[in-house]
Amino acid sequence: MDKSVNLVKLCVGVDSLDDLIAWRAHRKEVERNYLCRHVTRMWPKREAELLNGGSLYWVFRGVIGARQRILRLDEVIGQDGIRRCGIVMDEEIIRTQPAPRRPFQGWRYLPQADAPADLDQRSDASDLPPELSAALAEIGIR
Template sequence: MALNLIKLCVGCESPEQLEGWVKHRLAEKVRLGQPLEHFHTTRMVPKRLDDLAGGSLYWVMKGMVQCRQKLLEVRPFTDGEGVSRCHLILEPSLVLTEWQPRRPFQGWRYLKTEDAPADRTRGEAEELPDHLRRELTELGLM
C-alpha cells in the first residue's frame, strides 16, 4: 500500500484556484520553452521514497483536506545556497476528496492510505455550498 504526503496549500482557498495556478504555471513553461512538468518545491526531502511510489500529495485548504495530486516522482536537489531541497513532481490534474478537517502544521507530513480521505466526483463536491460542507464535516456528519 502506497504512502502519501499531506501539505497545507498556503494562499489557496479552493481546488479551483489551485487548478488555475497549475494551468498558469504550465502555460508559462510552454511560453519559456521549459519541460512541461508540474512540481512543488519543498525544503525537506522525504526519507521513505520507496514507500511513496504510487502515492499522492493531499492538499489542505482552509483547514480541510479537499483534493490530491498523484505523486509521480520525488527529485532531491541542492539549491544555489547549498540547501537540500526536493521537487515533488505531480500529475497536473486534481482529484477532489471528501473533506477532512486538519489543524495547521508546517511542512509536509506522511499520510497513510487508510487515514486519507476518499475520492469524490466533481458533481458530488458541488452539491453543497462550501460553508455548509465545512460545517457538516466539522460536526462529523459528512
C-alpha cells in the first residue's frame, strides 16, 4: 500500500504568507541558481512517504496557512562539515484552511488525514488578518 506523509514547520522569521512570498521572490531575484528549499539539521526517517506526494505545511503565528509540495531531499554539507537535509520544494505556495498549531521545535510529521484542506486560490477568505483566522480556526469555524 502506497503511503504519503507531510511535514509541518514553523516559518521562523516570517510573520505572514505574504512575507514568505516576498522573501522567496527576492531570493530568486538575487541568487543566480535559486533553489526553493529549506535546510534542516535532521534527515526525515520517513523519506519514501514524504516523496510519495507529501508537502511541507508552513505555520505562521501559530496557524498553518500554506503548503509547498516536496520534490526531493538533497544532502547539504554545512560549513561545519555536518550533513544536513535540504528539503527541495515546488515553488508554488498553496494557501490552506487555517489550522492552529502550538509552538514546537524543528518539524513534525503530519498525516494526510490531518492535513488542512487547500483554499480555493481565487478566494479572498485568506485575506483575513492572521489573528482572526487563528481565532476562527481555534473555535472550529474555519
